[in-house]
Amino acid sequence: MRILLTGSKGQLAHCLRDRLPENWELIATDSSSLNITDAQAVKNMVHNFQPDVVVNAAAYTAVDKAEEQIDEAFAVNAGAVHHLASAAHEIHARFIHVSTDYVFDGSNKSAYRTTDAPNPQSVYGKSKLAGELLALSAHPEALIVRTSWLFSEYGNNFVKTMLRLAGERDSLSVVNDQTGNPTYAGDLAAAIIAVIEETEPRRGIYHYCGDKSVSWYEFAQAVFQTASRYIEGFKMPELKSVPGSEYPLPAPRPAYSVMDNHKIERDFGVKASDWQKALNDIMGKL
Template sequence: MRVLLTGADGQLGRCFQDRLPVGWVIRETDAKTLDITDSLAVFAEVDSFKPDLIVNAAAYTAVDKAESESEIASLVNVDGARNLANAALRVNAKFIHISTDYVFDGNAVTPYQETDVTNPLGIYGKTKLDGELSVLAVNDESIVIRTAWVFSEYGNNFVKTMLRLGVDRACLGVVADQRGCPTYAGDIANAILLLVQNSNVKGGIYHYCGDKDVSWFEFAEAIFKQAKMVGYSGSPEVKGITTKDYPTPAARPKYSILNCQKIKQYSGIEESDWRTALAAICIKLI
């Protein structure tokens, strides 16, 4: 299997490379080596490498900055995704595109299914939704994976931010009225590998996230509890605050729990066991 990976320097990209099966050939690209918003560059890369699989882990993910940089966010999340989907179709390669829970408005009271109505609250979510639509319009055999609250030992994420702040601060206020499912990037990588090797999996949208929902406040508590078990020196008091107490340029969905039954049904993939993953990466980070 020949794999073209975009976003290779991000959390999912790094975890995907760590788990690449023996014998597979990968070409890792990032924003410096491949501008996915340039269709000619994308076509040239794909025509040269001739991948069997393209995994698009690249995205504009600065949720708040997207409110003032909508054109850049759209270029990457919509045009870039479409270029890659077209290139995949051009060489008959499988295409995996990563999306987000932010395509929903968070007003649900039960876990979101793939067929539920989307209604993004901000520019980031809107561009990710438009990216999904553009990818599937190019080729309905493309696979779109929506995920949420991604963390890992790599890059910038909530776990690493909490551990960094917890060393220097005696008290941390963390939002307690937004609920979602933390998801380990390594588990997303494993899910991708299982999906592409299962001939029964059809194109379309799939949800994949953690197996237990929490608030950001509860997630922070779990992080510090686990970190202390492996020698973490910080000992901050964690206080729950409301979304109103922590205003941001972009609105976040207050409820973004994803129903993962479809991916289980088609491939037997279980949700991310994020607590086990958290324990493992705390050992690496402390």
């Protein structure tokens, strides 16, 4: 199996590289070796390497900055996805792309299914939805995995931010009126590998996220409780629950972005991310 992986310095791509079977041939590209917004460079890379599968783990992920850097966000999250999907289609390679719960407006009362209508409220969400549509139009067999609230031992994420802040402050306020599913990027990477290994390739949109939904406040509680079990001398800060209105951010967040994993479990036999177990496992490495 030959895999072309983009965004190789990001947290998902790191987790993928750790888990790919050893006999798979990998070209891992980062933004300096392959700027995915450069259509010709993408075409050359795909045609030269002739992968069986292109996995796009690159994205413009600065959700708040995107409100101002609209063109940049769309270039990476939409235009570049079209370049990758078209190039993959030209050589009959599969295309696997990663998207986000931020394509939803958060008004649902039960877990979002892949058939629910997206209605993104932020520039980031809009650019990611545009990327989904472009992927599917440029490559009829494209497969998109939407995920949410990623964390891992790599890169920047909520878990690492909470641990850093706990070391700096005695008291922290965390938003309690936004609910979603934390997802361990290592579990998402394993799910993507299962998708690639499936002999009967499938197309379209899938959801993959954690098995238990929480608010950011509850997630922070879980992080600190886990840290106090696994990190010697960890000092638990006082945690205050606050509404999102007390923390106005440039980009609106969905109040509720819980996603239903049923379809990916049914088609690929992967289980939802057991994020509490993953937290226990990685806590010593953070």
